[in-house]
Amino acid sequence: xxxxxxxxxxxxxxxxxxxxxxxxxxxxxxxxxxxxxxxxxxxxxxxxxxxxxxxxxxxxxxxxxxxxxxxxxxxxxxxxxxxxxxxxxxxxxxxxxxxxxxxxxxxxxxxxxxxxxxxxxxxxxxxxxxxxxxxxxxxxxxxxxxxxxxxxxxxxxxxxxxxxxxxxxxxxxxxxxxxxxxxxxxxxxxxxxxxxxxxxxxxxxxxxxxxxxxxxxxxxxxxxxxxxxxxxxxxxxxxxxxxxxxxxxxxxxxxxxxxxxxxxxxxxxxxxxxxxxxxxxxxxxxxxxxxxxxxxxxxxxxxxxxxxxxxxxxxxxxxxxxxxxxxxxxxxxxxxxxxxxxxxxxxxxxxxxxxxxxxxxxxxxxxxxxxxxxxxxxxxxxxxxxxxxxxxxxxxxxxxxxxxxxxxxxxxxxxxxxxxxxxxxxxxxxxxxxxxxxxxxxxxxxxxxxxxxxxxxxxxxxxxxxxxxxxxxxxxxxxxxxxxxxxxxxxxxxxxxxx
Amino acid sequence: xxxxxxxxxxxxxxxxxxxxxxxxxxxxxxxxxxxxxxxxxxxxxxxxxxxxxxxxxxxxxxxxxxxxxxxxxxxxxxxxxxxxxxxxxxxxxxxxxxxxxxxxxxxxxxxxxxxxxxxxxxxxxxxxxxxxxxxxxxxxxxxxxxxxxxxxxxxxxxxxxxxxxxxxxxxxxxxxxxxxxxxxxxxxxxxxxxxxxxxxxxxxxxxxxxxxxxxxxxxxxxxxxxxxxxxxxxxxxxxxxxxxxxxxxxxxxxxxxxxxxxxxxxxxxxxxxxxxxxxxxxxxxxxxxxxxxxxxxxxxxxxxxxxxxxxxxxxxxxxxxxxxxxxxxxxxxxxxxxxxxxxxxxxxxxxxxxxxxxxxxxxxxxxxxxxxxxxxxxxxxxxxxxxxxxxxxxxxxxxxxxxxxxxxxxxxxxxxxxxxxxxxxxxxxxxxxxxxxxxxxxxxxxxxxxxxxxxxxxxxxxxxxxxxxxxxxxxxxxxxxxxxxxxxxxxxx
Numbered sequence: 005x006x007x008x009x010x011x012x013x014x015x016x017x018x019x020x021x022x023x024x025x026x027x028x029x030x031x032x033x034x035x036x037x038x039x040x041x042x043x044x045x046x047x048x049x050x051x052x053x054x055x056x057x058x059x060x061x062x063x064x065x066x067x068x069x070x071x072x073x074x075x076x077x078x079x080x081x082x083x084x085x086x087x088x089x090x091x092x093x094x095x096x097x098x099x100x101x102x103x104x105x106x107x108x109x110x111x112x113x114x115x116x117x118x119x120x121x122x123x124x125x126x127x128x129x130x131x132x133x134x135x136x137x138x139x140x141x142x143x144x145x146x147x148x149x150x151x152x153x154x155x156x157x158x159x160x161x162x163x164x165x166x167x168x169x170x171x172x173x174x175x176x177x178x179x180x181x182x183x184x185x186x187x188x189x190x191x192x193x194x195x196x197x198x199x200x201x202x203x204x205x206x207x208x209x210x211x212x213x214x215x216x217x218x219x220x221x222x223x224x225x226x227x228x229x230x231x232x233x234x235x236x237x238x239x240x241x242x243x244x245x246x247x248x249x250x251x252x253x254x255x256x257x258x259x260x261x262x263x264x265x266x267x268x269x270x271x272x273x274x275x276x277x278x279x280x281x282x283x284x285x286x287x288x289x290x291x292x293x294x295x296x297x298x299x300x301x302x303x304x305x306x307x308x309x310x311x312x313x314x315x316x317x318x319x320x321x322x323x324x325x326x327x328x329x330x331x332x333x334x335x336x337x338x339x340x341x342x343x344x345x346x347x348x349x350x351x352x353x354x355x356x357x358x359x360x361x362x363x364x365x366x367x368x369x370x371x372x373x374x375x376x377x378x379x380x381x382x383x384x385x386x387x388x389x390x391x392x393x394x395x396x397x398x399x400x401x402x403x404x405x406x407x408x409x410x411x412x413x414x415x416x417x418x419x420x421x422x423x424x425x426x427x428x429x430x431x432x433x434x435x436x437x438x439x440x441x442x443x444x445x446x447x448x449x450x451x452x453x454x455x456x457x458x459x460x461x462x463x464x465x466x467x468x469x470x471x472x473x474x475x476x477x478x479x480x481x482x483x484x485x486x487x488x489x490x491x492x493x494x495x496x497x498x499x500x501x502x503x
Numbered sequence: 504x505x506x507x508x509x510x511x512x513x514x515x516x517x518x519x520x521x522x523x524x525x526x527x528x529x530x531x532x533x534x535x536x537x538x539x540x541x542x543x544x545x546x547x548x549x550x551x552x553x554x555x556x557x558x559x560x561x562x563x564x565x566x567x568x569x570x571x572x573x574x575x576x577x578x579x580x581x582x583x584x585x586x587x588x589x590x591x592x593x594x595x596x597x598x599x600x601x602x603x604x605x606x607x608x609x610x611x612x613x614x615x616x617x618x619x620x621x622x623x624x625x626x627x628x629x630x631x632x633x634x635x636x637x638x639x640x641x642x643x644x645x646x647x648x649x650x651x652x653x654x655x656x657x658x659x660x661x662x663x664x665x666x667x668x669x670x671x672x673x674x675x676x677x678x679x680x681x682x683x684x685x686x687x688x689x690x691x692x693x694x695x696x697x698x699x700x701x702x703x704x705x706x707x708x709x710x711x712x713x714x715x716x717x718x719x720x721x722x723x724x725x726x727x728x729x730x731x732x733x734x735x736x737x738x739x740x741x742x743x744x745x746x747x748x749x750x751x752x753x754x755x756x757x758x759x760x761x762x763x764x765x766x767x768x769x770x771x772x773x774x775x776x777x778x779x780x781x782x783x784x785x786x787x788x789x790x791x792x793x794x795x796x797x798x799x800x801x802x803x804x805x806x807x808x809x810x811x812x813x814x815x816x817x818x819x820x821x822x823x824x825x826x827x828x829x830x831x832x833x834x835x836x837x838x839x840x841x842x843x844x845x846x847x848x849x850x851x852x853x854x855x856x857x858x859x860x861x862x863x864x865x866x867x868x869x870x871x872x873x874x875x876x877x878x879x880x881x882x883x884x885x886x887x888x889x890x891x892x893x894x895x896x897x898x899x900x901x902x903x904x905x906x907x908x909x910x911x912x913x914x915x916x917x918x919x920x921x922x923x924x925x926x927x928x929x930x931x932x933x934x935x936x937x938x939x940x941x942x943x944x945x946x947x948x949x950x951x952x953x954x955x956x957x958x959x960x961x962x963x964x965x966x967x968x969x970x971x972x973x974x975x976x977x978x979x980x981x982x983x984x985x986x987x988x989x990x991x992x993x994x995x996x
Contacts, residue, residue, distance in 0.1 A: 398671070400645070401568075401638035410572065410682070417686035432679045439671040444664065447652075451660050489569045 008055040011048040012080050012088070012134050013065055018044065019127030023120045031107070031115030038119040039099065042126060046092035053085035057494070062501045064136055077197060079136035083343065083498025086491075087267055088133050091260050093480075094350045095126055098259070101358035101473035102252030109159045109250040118158050125151040125256065132264045138186050138196045138276065141268055145182065145232070149175045152261050155253040156245050167244035174231060174241045178265075181228030185221045189276070192217055198275045209281055222277060222285045226269065230291070233265040235328050236298030239321040243309070246317035246357075254313065255357040258320045259350040266327055266346060270339065273331075274502035283334045292332025292423060296430045298325025303437035311371040312360045315441055316353070319397065322434060323349045329430075330412055333423060337415035340495045344411055347491070348396070348404040348484060355477040356393040362386025362466055362474070363449055373448060380449040385466055387449055389474040394442035396481050399435050404484035409435065411492065506561055510576060513551035514626045520544045521618030528611040538601045541614055545594040552590045552625060556583045562631055562692075571685075574638065577631030577693060580991045581768075585760050586628040588840060592753050592847050593621045595966035599851050600745040602962040603858050607654065607743050616649040617746070620754075627757055633681045633690040633769065636761055637674065640725070644670040647754055650746040651738045659741045662734075669734035673724025677761070680714035680721070684769065687711075693764055695994045697771020711770075716780045718765045720787075725758030727814040728821055729791040735814050736798070740806035744854020747806060751813040752847035756839055759820050767995040772827040784825040785916055789923050791818035796930035805853050805865050808934055809846065815927060816842045816889070819904060822920065826907045832992035833985060834903030840984075841896040841977060845885045848970035849935075852882040855967065859957045865938055870949045872942035874957045877964055879942045881971040886935035888974045891928050896978035899985065901928065 022041040026034040056062065062081030069075070099106075099122065110118055124147060131144040149172070157168035190196055192214050193204035208214055231238040242262075246254040273282050282288060302322030309315040323345070330342030360371075366382035367375045380387025396403035409431065416427035466474075484491060520540075531537040555578065566574040597617065604610035623646050627639035644667070652663040684690035687706035689699055698704065699711060724731035735755070739747045766775060775781050795815025802808040820842065823835025855878045856862055856871060872879040891897035901924055908920030958964070977984060 395645070400641050401634070407569065410569070413682035414686055417682070428679060428682060432675050435675050435678075436672050439675075440668065443667055443671065447660065447664055447667065450652075452655055486566070486568065489567065492569065 015045040023123035034116035034119035049089040077136040078134040081501035097473035098255035100469040156249040163248040178231035185224035247313040251361040288334040295329030299434040333419040341411035359389035407488040517618040518622035524615035575631030576629040666738035673721040676721030680718035693768035722761035739810040748850035788822040831907030838900035870945035883939040
């Protein structure tokens with residue numbers, strides 16, 4: 005067994021240990037520890053990714069070498085390693101980009117608590133990505149929820165408390181449904197390990213037993229995770245949660261946390277229930293329809309939003325809609341497009357949040373549009389970053405968003421003929437709506453206030469870390485836009501490894 | 504591979520020079536040095552482009568976006584035509600701006616974006632498949648936006664937004680079509696005569712016609728075709744005059760280029776002939792021709808009048824294309840060149856007047872011909888050309904358009920075309936010639952004592968003069984040029 009194979013397990017454990025170690029630390033120390041850990045996790049994930057690409061097959065790893073059902077298993081394939089890499093990187097950039105706000109927004113005595121939550125969140129994200137065991141999945145989903153709640157709430161302002169409560173209520177409903185479905189699944193298959201459950205599932209579907217419970221399981225599971233990831237119409241918690249928490253939290257929540265549930269959902273679809281069963285259950289059609297509605301409604305709400313964070317948050321609703329639409333196409337290409345969009349959205353949304361924060365800083369921390377006028381001149385890097393992120397979301401060629409749209413469109417054409425036209429039409433309409441609110445904002449931040457030359461005095465210089473984070477995210481956007489083929493190939497291989 | 508490097512240089516040189524200017528805004532101490540630098544960039548870009556045009560036809564991928572999508576460049580006669588026109592107009596407009604921009608603020612930013620758009624346009628003219636076309640089309644919209652936004656007044660920002668939203672909406676309508684064509688095995692290359700009628704194309708006919716119509720409509724947005732023309736009369740006049748000139752003269756034509764590529768190099772004229780798409784397209788262009796002229800006739804601000812005139816004139820070109828026959832295409836392509844020359848010149852003249860006198864309304868131009876005789880002579884000569892009085896170039900192109908229309912033999916349309924063209928020509932005379940009349944014959948109340956010479960300097964006069972000479976020469980000796988266009992038209996049908 006190669007040493008690299010230990011890395012996924014190490015990274016999960018490392019994060020947890022870091023969380024524990026941070027408890028007695030001061031804020032600054034906890035911050036440094038967390039940054040080191042996240043960087044290490046990113047490096048280890050890259051190494052793991054390289055290893056799996058090298059061997060060309062996935063492997064399962066028994067924690068502590070105890071075989072199931074006593075021990076716990078994780079499974080590493082290309083898709084897992086790829087998502088872990090991107091997630092760790094985005095996490096690192098989000099933290100760096102919003103660091104000054106973390107120290108401003110949060111009570112000094114609680115800063116180390118924030119980093120404990122971040123560590124826990126990262127460990128649970130990784131565990132959700134890697135796990136090969138349904139119940140472990142559930143446990144980490146809960147840890148994830150609690151850590152995320154804490155990250156929203158830690159700002160301790162009135163709105164963030166309300167937002168955290170709403171988030172918690174919705175999330176718990178989601179986890180509840182998910183738990184019920186797992187319980188029923190365990191009941192009829194007798195297994196929690198994904199492979200074993202899958203075998204039992206195949207036997208059941210072939211013999212035609214438990215048809216109705218199976219349908220209930222699939223629905224509960226899907227709805228539960230859809231609520232947690234904020235699929236329209238279960239999105240009502242999103243604008244507040246993203247809009248009122250400290251910016252690193254918003255960025256992490258919108259780009260990573262809600263996406264991790266979708267990854268888990270895809271994993272369960274393929275590795276436990278079997279994609280054919282999912283297709284025959286018609287649940288994908290439901291996801292498809294709600295995805296389409298979400299794409300439109302999210303954008304409409306974003307157009308009507310009056311502050312920039314809420315606009316970005318509503319745009320997330322639309323983007324989640326894209327992802328579910330891709331899953332709803334019920335083809336491998338659609339799934340690949342959805343996963344690619346998860347990655348695109350992770351890097352773009354964090355870029356948007358962080359650059360919006362930069363613009364916001366340059367406008368006296370006011371977030372309504374009129375205050376942001378001309379902000380791009382006061383903070384040029386944030387302005388450029390916001391422009392790149394917006395153009396990517398709108399789908400301008402050479403940026404990641406364009407490749408996502410192309411993948412969605414081409415995969416739509418290979419799917420059920422009834423879905424082709426709705427997909428293409430909604431894709432175009434939503435793109436135009438995206439253009440309306442994003443480009444409007446871009447023009448606004450590039451419109452000077454008053455006489456030219458007046459605003460030079462209030463220029464803001466960003467911290468080195470924040471600037472580096474923005475640079476890296478912009479670069480990643482271009483990489484995904486220009487060199488998408490290797491990534492899409494990896495995603496495709498990863499999906500094949502699932503089966 | 505040397506061609507690839509040459510092409511890369513031609514595209515990147517203006518773009519990099521543009522970025523250099525953007526990053527060194529306000530740091531150029533000596534204006535003459537800056538202008539010389541700009542001039543050098545224009546000249547070298549022109550030399551590169553001319554060299555590329557002389558290499559002969561070529562086609563090669565520049566970049567792979569994904570395994571199936573590549574950025575493909577292509578040189579053929581159409582590229583040569585558009586490329587030549589672009590660099591010529593851009594250089595002359597640039598020289599004009601050396602003087603004109605003295606009275607505008609932030610000229611470094613203006614020149615920076617002006618150069619970047621040039622690079623993007625060179626790439627756009629080279630586009631060898633639909634994705635490449637779309638890519639550079641979007642980039643062109645985005646990089647030309649700052650030219651519209653230039654003075655950042657409330658009016659300019661609103662105009663810029665309008666420009667942006669119309670363009671983006673149009674481009675996405677086209678993108679929808681590109682998705683559809685790609686998924687059915689078309690669009691990854693251009694070929695003379697199109698290939699949708701081939702067996703290998705799997706799309707259904709009804710749907711294909713619909714997406715083709717959407718693409719014509721979408722790319723037609725840039726060309727100001729009804730019903731997506733609303734942005735043009737708002738956006739063009741707010742830009743500085745040399746920018747309005749190239750926006751009207753060249754950038755609207757990229758919509759024409761895109762439509763030619765879609766209709767004649769992807770779909771094929773035979774695929775569209777006689778379908779509802781052709782009828783709808785003809786109807787829209789005829790409506791635009793007439794409506795644009797009417798609006799221009801009513802408009803009192805000179806630059807707006809010229810912008811409405813662009814709406815009308817570019818649709819002449821589109822009308823010619825919609826005829827789908829040789830005469831129509833020859834008429835369209837020649838009108839493309841003539842209108843570019845003429846409209847550039849008209850906007851530059853209007854700019855010269857604004858620069859020297861600050862007058863923008865037509866009624867204020869009384870007697871301006873006495874003060875700026877050369878400028879107004881240029882204005883008058885190219886106006887006559889645009890109206891289409893023989894032996895000027897406008898007559899030649901309209902002749903081909905009218906005969907092309909009659910050749911189609913389509914009931915109603917065969918005759919409606921020439922009639923509307925004639926009506927519109929009359930209106931053109933009605934909105935352009937009074938300007939000259941007012942300028943040269945101010946009437947007996949005009950105080951001749953007060954006349955002061957206000958002719959602009961050579962930097963402005965030479966570009967206007969060259970455009971005027973081009974417009975006149977094309978009209979008197981159209982033979983070789985028309986033969987060349989005829990050759991293009993024969994190959995694409």
